[in-house]
Amino acid sequence: MVNLVAWSAMLITAALCQQTQSQLAFVSSRDGNPEVYVVNADGTGLKRLTRNPAEDTKPAWSPDGTTLAFVTDRDGNQEIYLMAADGSHQRNLTNNQAFEDYPCWSPDGRYLLFATDRDGNSEVYITGRDGAWSRDLSNHPSWDSLPTWSPSGEAIAYVTDREQDQEIVVGAPDGSSLRNVTAHQAWDGDPKFSPDGKRLAFRTHRDGNIGVYVCELESLKLTNVSQNQVWNEEPDWSPDGGKLAYASSPAGNREIIVADMQSGARTNITSNAANDWGPKWSPDGESIAFLSDRDGEARLYVMKSDGSEVREVSGGQVFDSGHAWRPGSAGDR
Numbered sequence: 001m002v003n004l005v006a007w008s009a010m011l012i013t014a015a016l017c018q019q020t021q022s023q024l025a026f027v028s029s030r031d032g033n034p035e036v037y038v039v040n041a042d043g044t045g046l047k048r049l050t051r052n053p054a055e056d057t058k059p060a061w062s063p064d065g066t067t068l069a070f071v072t073d074r075d076g077n078q079e080i081y082l083m084a085a086d087g088s089h090q091r092n093l094t095n096n097q098a099f100e101d102y103p104c105w106s107p108d109g110r111y112l113l114f115a116t117d118r119d120g121n122s123e124v125y126i127t128g129r130d131g132a133w134s135r136d137l138s139n140h141p142s143w144d145s146l147p148t149w150s151p152s153g154e155a156i157a158y159v160t161d162r163e164q165d166q167e168i169v170v171g172a173p174d175g176s177s178l179r180n181v182t183a184h185q186a187w188d189g190d191p192k193f194s195p196d197g198k199r200l201a202f203r204t205h206r207d208g209n210i211g212v213y214v215c216e217l218e219s220l221k222l223t224n225v226s227q228n229q230v231w232n233e234e235p236d237w238s239p240d241g242g243k244l245a246y247a248s249s250p251a252g253n254r255e256i257i258v259a260d261m262q263s264g265a266r267t268n269i270t271s272n273a274a275n276d277w278g279p280k281w282s283p284d285g286e287s288i289a290f291l292s293d294r295d296g297e298a299r300l301y302v303m304k305s306d307g308s309e310v311r312e313v314s315g316g317q318v319f320d321s322g323h324a325w326r327p328g329s330a331g332d333r
Contacts, residue, residue, distance in 0.1 A: 148193065155172065203235065
């Protein structure tokens with residue numbers, strides 16, 4: 001049995017020893033295999049947190065910024081681990097022979113959602129941060145995965161193929177009261193709650209391309225945000241919910257677009273011949289982190305939310321789009 005009080009105290013102590021600058025976690029295989037790194041938003045303070053010949057990916061910050069969940073196959077199968085913000089105190093949270101993926105913290109930091117095939121198919125589970133228990137929330141013979149919490153913690157969403165196509169369902173955190181909020185024969189995915197929890201951004205194939213839509217969760221009214229015939233993906237809300245950033249390919253290469261949710265205006269804020277994708281707003285809304293291959297390989301960049309003052313911060317190759325701002329981080333501090 002894990003001594004959760006003592007372990008949590010160690011994590012908080014380790015976190016307090018960190019610099020109070022804005023910080024991002026990301027994954028890089030520059031050392032031969034995918035590892036988790038952190039870096040300050042100005043490109044200083046680069047640090048490798050995991051050192052294992054396995055693959056360590058998908059870092060997810062706890063809401064208080066003291067802990068990172070991540071996915072690793074170091075035990076011979078894919079598990080979810082936790083570690084302090086400085087990389088210390090790494091431990092296996094899920095501890096199961098099955099395949100575990102997509103950790104997502106509850107807003108109060110007490111629980112995590114994750115996907116697992118421990119029941120013979122992909123299901124959405126919940127566990128406490130001590131890992132002492134877990135429970136199947138989706139409990140269906142279909143494929144259920146990619147879970148996420150609403151900011152208030154009062155709802156969860158995940159992707160399912162239980163209706164023979166890929167849909168997004170929203171329900172209570174105990175798995176009850178599920179509603180299909182996309183309800184279309186096309187493929188729907190990548191759910192992202194708005195900061196007020198009243199809307200859900202997602203991507204969909206329903207118009208023959210891949211578009212970014214927003215669903216009003218009370219009325220189920222849908223809005224086509226991207227309004228084009230090209231590829232659009234990875235929606236991310238500004239902290240005030242007034243804007244939505246996403247990746248689009250209006251000229252064949254991917255760009256970062258910011259849509260004003262009130263006026264409907266859409267602005268290309270990267271306008272670069274390279275590919276730019278994976279936008280993530282800083283917690284203060286002043287900056288956006290994104291990936292780009294403008295230096296010949298995928299690297300992590302930070303820019304002002306209007307697209308100005310672009311700077312490379314990863315100092316090398318980035319493995320995937322699993323970068324994440326540390327909660328409480330300012331875009332420029």
